[in-house]
Amino acid sequence: NAGVMQNPRHLVRRRGQEARLRCSPMKGHSHVYWYRQLPEEGLKFMVYLQKENIIDESGMPKERFSAEFPKEGPSILRIQQVVRGDSAAYFCASSQRAGAIHEQYFGPGTRLTVT
C-alpha cells in the first residue's frame, strides 16, 4: 500500500450532502482505479481513469457518481446527494502500466458513512 494516498480516511455525510474522495497515485503512475466495498462484501470495480480521461466506467452508478483525474492533482470521486446505501469503503489503486493487476497498488481507503 505504500505510496497511494487517500483522503480523508473517514468521512461522515448527512443524506443529501456531497462527498468528495481524493486519491493521489504513486509517483509516476498515470492509471487510477476506484473500487467500492460494501460491508461484508468483496471489492467492486467502479471506474478506471488515465490522466484526464475516463477509460472504463462500467461499474459506476448512472446517477450521482462522477470521477475525474486531472492533469495536475489527485483523482476525485464525487458522490452527489448521498444516500445511506452509499455507506461503504472506497479504495483507489494506481498502476504505471494499464491492465497488469499485480502492479496495481491500493490505497488505505476512505470509509464513507451516511447518516
Add this chain to the structure above:
Amino acid sequence: DAKTTQPPSMDCAEGRAANLPCNHSTISGNEYVYWYRQIHSQGPQYIIHGLKNNETNEMASLIITEDRKSSTLILPHATLRDTAVYYCIVRLRDSGNTPLVFGKGTRLSVIA
C-alpha cells in the same frame, strides 16, 4: 474472466501452514491465477500469481493443479498478522482495461 470458488472461512494455528484452496474449473489456457489479501481496514495487497507452474516468493507459495482447474495458496508459517481475507482472481495477465473481479474470498483466522 473465469469464475472462482473459495471457502468462506478457515482457521489456522499460528506457526502452522495455511493452505487456502481455490476452484477455477472454467479457466482458459491464457488466464493466470492471482492472489490478493485484504487485512482488516486496509486496501488489498498483491501476494503472488502463476500460470501453470508452481510459484514461490517471500510471502507464499502457489500450487496449481496439472489441469489448472484449482490452486492452493500456501502460507508456510502463518502468523497472527496473516489474518485477512484472501482473494483468488483468474485473469489474463495484461487484460487492458477490463476491471478486476473480486469475489467474497476466504476469511483466514490465524489463532494463537
